[in-house]
Amino acid sequence: MRVAVLDLGTNTFHLLIAEVQNKQYTPIIRSREVVKLGEDTISNNLISEKAFERGIAALKKLSNIISAHQVSIIKAFATSAIREATNKNAFILEAKRQAGIDIEIISGEQEAQFIYYGNKMTFPSEKETYLIMDIGGGSTEFIIANSSTLFWKQSFKLGVARLLALFNPENPIEESTLQRIRDFLKKELQPLFDEVKKHQTFHLVGSAGGFESVVDMLGQETISDTKNWYEISIPKYRYISNKTIHSTMAEREQMQGLIPMRRDMIVLSYLLIDFVLDACGVKKISVSTHSLKEGALTLFF
Numbered sequence: 001m002r003v004a005v006l007d008l009g010t011n012t013f014h015l016l017i018a019e020v021q022n023k024q025y026t027p028i029i030r031s032r033e034v035v036k037l038g039e040d041t042i043s044n045n046l047i048s049e050k051a052f053e054r055g056i057a058a059l060k061k062l063s064n065i066i067s068a069h070q071v072s073i074i075k076a077f078a079t080s081a082i083r084e085a086t087n088k089n090a091f092i093l094e095a096k097r098q099a100g101i102d103i104e105i106i107s108g109e110q111e112a113q114f115i116y117y118g119n120k121m122t123f124p125s126e127k128e129t130y131l132i133m134d135i136g137g138g139s140t141e142f143i144i145a146n147s148s149t150l151f152w153k154q155s156f157k158l159g160v161a162r163l164l165a166l167f168n169p170e171n172p173i174e175e176s177t178l179q180r181i182r183d184f185l186k187k188e189l190q191p192l193f194d195e196v197k198k199h200q201t202f203h204l205v206g207s208a209g210g211f212e213s214v215v216d217m218l219g220q221e222t223i224s225d226t227k228n229w230y231e232i233s234i235p236k237y238r239y240i241s242n243k244t245i246h247s248t249m250a251e252r253e254q255m256q257g258l259i260p261m262r263r264d265m266i267v268l269s270y271l272l273i274d275f276v277l278d279a280c281g282v283k284k285i286s287v288s289t290h291s292l293k294e295g296a297l298t299l300f301f
Contacts (some may be wrong), residue, residue: 002072010161012261014292029069031062133204208288208289210262237273
């Protein structure tokens, strides 16, 4: 059976088409469209007219890809930007009318569960407990788990598009703004600190998205379809993070491994990661290329 899973995120719509047989799947097509649904109006829980049009246009493109690959079942999951939007029903209706896609809105807790099931497929150790972090545009999910047990999960409204709108950082960001962001994260992420202390987990697993840019920017490896787990040197990460956080947009445009769609939000991504490293005493970083889409395949097929 050939199936398609759509992860309709705040910044990007992702498509995975796979062949499923005996609870195993083989990827056929991976595609993505940049939509930035939260641009300008995410703080007002609204999808702006331009973002609305980008989203529907992206769904039409992805629907054409699906139609060309004889897919039997389509699952489309909407996350933070759509679930929080006051005009979400209008978007869902237009998605069905123009692209023929039925959208299911999932909660932050469901999103975290999907992310866990996607990531656990890549865990190299069955016994180790990991702290999974999935940075999105509208929300960031944290999960503490091993390959057999999900101990804790929570979705926080701390996506990079949301933080960008909230703090409107300078170019380059000023130290006073950095401190305001750190103070905000310290307050918002207290439940995470409590759970990390409880479970004594110090191995951070970055789930796809912005973490893939970390791998690419380090320059030792590039993300490929043939590998789903990457080890990250913390000293090398720190060097790239510090350089990026204090860069101008013009400098980020010249950075190797940083794709255009992430240039405006990568500073917030690194700030989030840095804060978690410091506050949680992380001793090891890995990156998994699996996330919501792969988890949905595992759960539903």
